[in-house]
Amino acid sequence: MYRSHNCGELRMDQVGQSVTLSGWVQSNRDFGGLTFIDLRDRYGITQIVFNMDDNADLGEAARKLGREFVVKVEGTVRERSNKNPNRATGDIEIEVSDLQILNAAKTPPFTIEEDTDGGDELRMKYRYLDLRRNSTQSNIIFRSRVGIETRKYLSNLDFVEIETPFLIKSTPEGARDFVVPSRMNPGQFYALPQSPQTFKQVLMVSGFDKYFQIVKCFRDEDLRADRQPEFTQIDCEMSFVSQEDILNTFEGLTKHLFKSCINVDLPDFPRMMYDDAMRLYGSDKPDLRFGMEFVELNDVAKGKDFAVFNDAELIVGICAKGCAENYSNKDIKKLTEWMQRPQIGAKGLVYVKYNADGTFKSSVGKFYEDADLKIWAEKFQAEPGDMLLILSGETDRVRKQLNELRLEMGNRLGLVKEGDFKPLWVLDFPLLEWDEDAERFHAMHHPFTAPKKEDEQRMLNGDFETMKALKADAYDLVINGSEIGGGSIRIHDRALQEKNFKLLGFTQEEAEEQFGFLLGAFEYGAPPHGGLAFGFDRICAVMKGQSSIRDFIAFPKNNQGKDMMIDAPSKIDTTQLNELNLLLNLSDTE
Numbered sequence: 046m047y048r049s050h051n052c053g054e055l056r057m058d059q060v061g062q063s064v065t066l067s068g069w070v071q072s073n074r075d076f077g078g079l080t081f082i083d084l085r086d087r088y089g090i091t092q093i094v095f096n097m098d099d100n101a102d103l104g105e106a107a108r109k110l111g112r113e114f115v116v117k118v119e120g121t122v123r124e125r126s127n128k129n130p131n132r133a134t135g136d137i138e139i140e141v142s143d144l145q146i147l148n149a150a151k152t153p154p155f156t157i158e159e160d161t162d163g164g165d166e167l168r169m170k171y172r173y174l175d176l177r178r179n180s181t182q183s184n185i186i187f188r189s190r191v192g193i194e195t196r197k198y199l200s201n202l203d204f205v206e207i208e209t210p211f212l213i214k215s216t217p218e219g220a221r222d223f224v225v226p227s228r229m230n231p232g233q234f235y236a237l238p239q240s241p242q243t244f245k246q247v248l249m250v251s252g253f254d255k256y257f258q259i260v261k262c263f264r265d266e267d268l269r270a271d272r273q274p275e276f277t278q279i280d281c282e283m284s285f286v287s288q289e290d291i292l293n294t295f296e297g298l299t300k301h302l303f304k305s306c307i308n309v310d311l312p313d314f315p316r317m318m319y320d321d322a323m324r325l326y327g328s329d330k331p332d333l334r335f336g337m338e339f340v341e342l343n344d345v346a347k348g349k350d351f352a353v354f355n356d357a358e359l360i361v362g363i364c365a366k367g368c369a370e371n372y373s374n375k376d377i378k379k380l381t382e383w384m385q386r387p388q389i390g391a392k393g394l395v396y397v398k399y400n401a402d403g404t405f406k407s408s409v410g411k412f413y414e415d416a417d418l419k420i421w422a423e424k425f426q427a428e429p430g431d432m433l434l435i436l437s438g439e440t441d442r443v444r445k446q447l448n449e450l451r452l453e454m455g456n457r458l459g460l461v462k463e464g465d466f467k468p469l470w471v472l473d474f475p476l477l478e479w480d481e482d483a484e485r486f487h488a489m490h491h492p493f494t495a496p497k498k499e500d501e502q503r504m505l506n507g508d509f510e511t512m513k514a515l516k517a518d519a520y521d522l523v524i525n526g527s528e529i530g531g532g533s534i535r536i537h538d539r540a541l542q543e544k545n546f547k548l549l550g551f552t553q554e555e556a557e558e559q560f561g562f563l564l565g566a567f568e569y570g571a572p573p574h575g576g577l578a579f580g581f582d583r584i585c586a587v588m589k590g591q592s593s594i595r596d597f598i599a600f601p602k603n604n605q606g607k608d609m610m611i612d613a614p615s616k617i618d619t620t621q622l623n624e625l626n627l628l629l630n631l632s633d634t635e
């Protein structure tokens with residue numbers, strides 16, 4: 046027997062009992078006559094005592110135990126004279142009667158502790174050791190819990206969990222595909238799914254009615270801190286539903302996950318139109334943990350001698366509470382430079398200080414009287430002591446820039462509180478997005494999203510301007526400024542789907558070649574349907590108040606898309622290349 050108990054469970058109640066524990070040596074403290082070993086497993090740490098006077102051989106052996114040795118100990122639980130209130134097992138220790146080394150260990154390249162001395166790359170290379178650390182391990186265990194609660198909740202509602210294939214044909218979700226060469230079909234390739242989108246729609250045609258899957262998706266994108274080339278979705282689809290049904294079902298799921306996994310009661314989720322989100326926060330995923338809504342000044346700031354504002358499409362700002370006094374000229378200059386970095390690209394930043402004595406100080410003071418600035422301040426509902434920060438220029442760009450500033454100021458002013466969760470549905474996304482550079486439409490969500498019912502005819506018959514204004518029953522779930530999930534009501538009619546492909550620049554042949562199976566399925570009794578997908582890694586991170594999904598993935602990739610532990614991607618040998626018909630045949634290229 047390796048263990049009668051785990052390393053986290055013994056308490057005063059068990060004093061006097063004989064026990065067997067197995068685990069890893071966390072630390073070894075040698076005090077001459079006494080040696081203390083901290084023994085660790087995933088449940089906790091228990092102190093083991095070796096007394097030279099009782100058993101010199103065991104004591105000697107204990108002294109030699111290195112960090113991360115795997116050992117089995119037998120002994121008796123006793124009360125500690127020197128208790129450790131910070132540890133669940135801190136009231137007791139094990140007086141050892143036998144020790145067995147199950148496996149020796151090299152000294153690990155970094156300490157297996159909360160505050161480890163290992164850098165990112167090193168920890169990724171030795172991921173199996175990093176995963177021994179309590180915080181990393183508890184994130185992975187938390188993820189498992191969220192998955193189990195998801196399955197419980199959805200299966201209670203009669204959802205069926207169905208696996209869809211990984212070796213498929215491209216499903217456009219806006220990223221590049223990872224492709225897999227087919228050995229048996231020379232020159233042909235599978236694509237790994239960016240999502241199971243078309244399959245889940247086909248399952249609706251088959252009558253499954255309520256589908257879900259916790260599923261890997263693959264997107265070959267340039268990586269940012271919170272992106273991974275392979276990530277997991279809670280992917281769902283339902284038939285005979287309206288947008289309202291979907292929002293209610295998945296608001297229910299989200300509330301259940303928060304309650305069952307972190308004991309947080311979420312309130313009913315507010316809803317915001319996409320257009321309002323953009324106008325008030327400059328983002329389709331506003332962080333509602335604080336206010337600082339945008340205020341537009343076009344009607345009061347134009348018409349004076351300040352050409353920059355007169356020429357601007359939009360003049361818009363935020364009110365930074367209580368910042369009039371503690372932002373010196375130097376601070377404002379620094380903030381302006383921060384806004385001018387290429388990542389944000391603002392041309393400049395106008396400030397208006399509403400001083401405590403009711404006077405104004407502003408970078409545009411020579412163009413505007415105090416009476417003008419007072420009107421601005423009123424629009425912001427600013428109070429003496431506040432500072433207005435204002436940008437101007439082309440609408441979309443300025444909103445994006447001001448969103449960055451709002452988030453930065455929210456952080457600086459300490460408005461983001463730990464443990465605060467502000468969920469929100471963003472609704473009524475545009476169906477299509479016009480790409481000025483490429484001179485073509487992109488699907489705002491994906492090509493299978495339906496226009497709103499009332500927009501259907503306009504979509505089939507309308508002109509270019511009409512297309513730009515089409516709205517969809519498409520929705521995103523946002524929590525604390527993170528997009529947790531998104532979905533839409535789908536097209537289930539062949540003619541409408543063909544029209545959408547056409548708007549998106551597919552020729553009829555291309556549409557048929559790529560999505561003929563779906564168009565065909567729509568002709569055999571496709572029910573009205575819709576769904577959504579949650580970012581599973583993301584929701585875990587948000588629930589735990591962390592910013593990176595990487596910490597919730599057992600074996601994540603680094604910023605170059607590499608798995609440092611197994612060293613992938615890597616070269617493959619010529620035989621394999623040859624088998625896969627990937628060897629460049631020089632005569633082919635000539």
Ligand code: ASP
Nearest residue numbers: 240242532533576577578
């Ligand atoms: N397939 C979509 C996505 O991956 C989600 C959905 O529309 O259900 O974002």
